[in-house]
Amino acid sequence: MAPKEILLITGNTNKIADFNAILIPAGIIVRNRAVDVPEIQGSIEEISIAKCRKAAEIIGGPVVIDDTALCFNAMGGLPGPYIKAFLEALGPKSLHLLLAGFSDKSAQAVATVGYCQGPGHEPILFQGRIDGTIVPARGNMQYGWQTCFEYGETGQTLAEMPDDEKHKMSHLGIALRKLVSWLNRSDDRVTDTT
Numbered sequence: 001m002a003p004k005e006i007l008l009i010t011g012n013t014n015k016i017a018d019f020n021a022i023l024i025p026a027g028i029i030v031r032n033r034a035v036d037v038p039e040i041q042g043s044i045e046e047i048s049i050a051k052c053r054k055a056a057e058i059i060g061g062p063v064v065i066d067d068t069a070l071c072f073n074a075m076g077g078l079p080g081p082y083i084k085a086f087l088e089a090l091g092p093k094s095l096h097l098l099l100a101g102f103s104d105k106s107a108q109a110v111a112t113v114g115y116c117q118g119p120g121h122e123p124i125l126f127q128g129r130i131d132g133t134i135v136p137a138r139g140n141m142q143y144g145w146q147t148c149f150e151y152g153e154t155g156q157t158l159a160e161m162p163d164d165e166k167h168k169m170s171h172l173g174i175a176l177r178k179l180v181s182w183l184n185r186s187d188d189r190v191t192d193t194t
Ligand SMILES: O=P(O)(O)OP(=O)(O)OP(=O)(O)OC[C@H]1O[C@@H](n2cnc3c(O)ncnc32)[C@H](O)[C@@H]1O
Pocket: 009, 010, 011, 012, 015, 035, 036, 037, 066, 067, 068, 069, 083, 084, 085, 087, 143, 144, 145, 146, 172
C-alpha cells in the first residue's frame, strides 16, 4: 500500500509534533502549512467544521485540521473551544483558579480532527474525548493546558506522562486512530471499485 499523506493546517508546533508521533507509526506522512484559519463561535463541532471548510478553501485541496477543547463540567462545558483565550489571559499556573468556587473539578479534554477533500466538500470529523480533573499545574512540559489536566484515575497530569504512554490514551490519540481507520477504509473502497 502506498504511504498516505495528509496536509495538517496549524500554526501550533506542539500539535505538529503530536500528529507526527501518532501518525508516523501508522504509516502516514504529515505535511504542514502554518495558516491561521479563523475560528467562529459555536459548538465544538460547528467550529471544527467551519475551520476545516475554510482551510480547504484557502489551500484549494485536501486538508486536515484539529480543534482542541477543554470542558469544565461545573461550568457547563466552558471554556471548551475557547480555552486558548483563557490560557493566554491566565497562564497554565492560574487556570485551575477558574474552578475555585466549585467542588466539582471534573473536566473533559476533546480533540476534534477534521478532514476535508477540498473546496465545496463536506468536512468529516473524528473526535477523541477523555475524562480528567483540573488541578494546580504539575509537570515540566509547557504545552497548552497539559500541566493542569490529571487524566482519569492515574494521578498524573498529561504533562507528567511519558509521551508514548500519553499518545495511547490521549484525546488526540483517540481522534487520530479514528482518522487512520477511516483513511484505511477509504483505501478499501477505492480497491473494491477497481
Ligand atoms: O488552531 P491551530 O492553528 O491548530 O492551533 P491552536 O494552538 O490555536 O490550537 P486550538 O485552536 O486547538 O486551541 C486550543 C488551545 O489548547 C492548546 N492545545 C491544543 N491542543 C492541545 C493538547 O493536545 N494538549 C494541551 N493543550 C492543547 C493550544 O495551545 C490552544 O491554547
